[in-house]
Amino acid sequence: MSNSILKELPELVSNNVITKDIAENIINYYQKKPENNPNKLFTIFGILGALLGGLGIILILAHNWDNFSILTKTIISFIPTILSQAFCFFSLQKKPESSAWRESSATFLLFAVAATISLIAQVYNLPENFKGFLLTWILLSIPLVYIMRSSFVSLLCIAGITWYCSVSNYEYRQSAQFLHWLLFLILLPYYISLLKTYPKTNFTRFHHWFWAVGLLICLPSISPLNNPVLLIGFISVLSIFYFIGKSDFFSGLDQPRNAFWLVGKIGTLVLTFIFTFKDPWLELQRQKKDYLQIDSLVYLTLFLVGLILLFKTLKKRTILKTNPIHFVFILFSILFFLSSETEAFVLITITNFIVLLIGTYEIKNGAETYSLYKLNFGLIVISFLILCRFFDTEMSFIIRGLLFISIGLGFFLLNYYLLKKRKQHEN
Amino acid sequence: MKTKNILLLAFFLVVIAQLAVPLRMILHNNDVLKTGKIYKFKTEPIDPHDPFRGKFIRLYFKENHLVLKRKIDINKDLYAIIANDKKGFARIVKISNTEPKTEEFLKVKALSINEYGNEHQIWIEFPFERFYMNEYKASEAEKAYNESSRNQSSNTYAVIAIKNGEGIIKDVMIDDISINEYLQKNNKPL
Structure with a gap:
């Protein structure tokens, strides 16, 4: 993009469309733009090389060279770690400013540590303890995030902690473990420093994704006894993500469609969609809700944080012009509280109405802002709602057929109308 | 600086x-x-693999369940007390939730527990189920085992060193010969 603009500049100057000064300013702008930095590509290939190299070494050693003595095999097992430690040392001493060196050597070391531990376990036939292995691996790798200032290792550690949480909490008959929250806390300062110093880089964008998804996966670990109040926690966290995604920070970065916003919005919709069916409510009515458990307190706190963020958002706009998705967590929580004493029919009618409202708002908003994306998103929400109702209502095939034809026509006509309106507006 | x-x-x-x-x-x-004290556990090897650590033979121990007279909490730590039978092979004598003071024991995990009236049949998983081998030898080891198991008199067992509840595989034997030697003796390729 920048190259094509730069090529046009002499012509624009010669035809007096822009002055020489403006042309120079444009050239300066593109030269200073971080995207033009060749170091970035080098970093990507460096990390890729370290990843493949590390995995290659693991595979070669996994062959189990039984012609060697145990001592030789032990020494060989240590080679990947020692070699990558030397690379890291070199990066720290000689190339501290090169992110390519720091990132790739730290990534290599992360995998080398896993290789050495695995190979020692292989050589000595150590008992299998995957949970312990993951924890050791993460603990030995987290310091590299700060020492080597490696964003890629930070991403791998977030993924590793999420994995560790799943292994230690969600597998059959596991007792509750909370260590992963402490590990997340150790990684948090690095994420904050990224947000402050490099808010626009791709690594930071990836961090948004990893943090949002990681935290969401780990949330149920707070409820060791399958307390259904967890649902309040879930919907609150999704709303918090949505509000974070719509915050001034992200609008300032010109990233309206960021990870938090998307995870929050899609997550809220999915959860609401699930509860437009009857069975989840019936299941919820059967379950015992323990509001006095310690985890319920955490969910209440999350709900309150959601409320505070909602009030902050509402200060800037009127309620009537706000997307109904902002209020879903409150409505859902009220329904949750009333679910034991309320007929399932009433509950599903209200949830269906909420989804319908969100869809209608998106269509209206799309039409007003001439956004095909928003308009079609709203249409998809409503179509999906109707599709879902096909499963649990006994409508005749004729009515179903007519409904589908109307949705199809709706898609066609609304898009046609919007495109026409947009053209008129542009003229 | x-x-x-x-x-x-x-x-x-x-x-x-x-x-x-x-x-x-x-x-x-x-x-x-x-x-650690050495025990022989009767076993059957099969051949899976691990992406990090290479090929291993997974051992299925014949002595992996016990019938108990009283109920036991399988969500807590479990300790299996080990002793030798008349033929010199290890067997589980008792399983309890409390760590034994004198007897030799292994820390184990419960796979399942079934109730039959007053009796509770508990199935356990040992921590040492993997014996790592050269990638070409692991499948040969499985074949060798299958061949030897057709012969009723042959014995396959794992030699386990046990100390303070922990067990580590020393070797896997077919007819009292180490599985690696057995493969060489029977002219199996590398």
């Missing part, structure tokens, strides 16, 4: 930790192998 020194110091501490963990694993393993 000061920050760089702190970074380097932290880096060296991490380097030491990264090397110390596998070293400690080796030392601990050697201690169990040298000073």
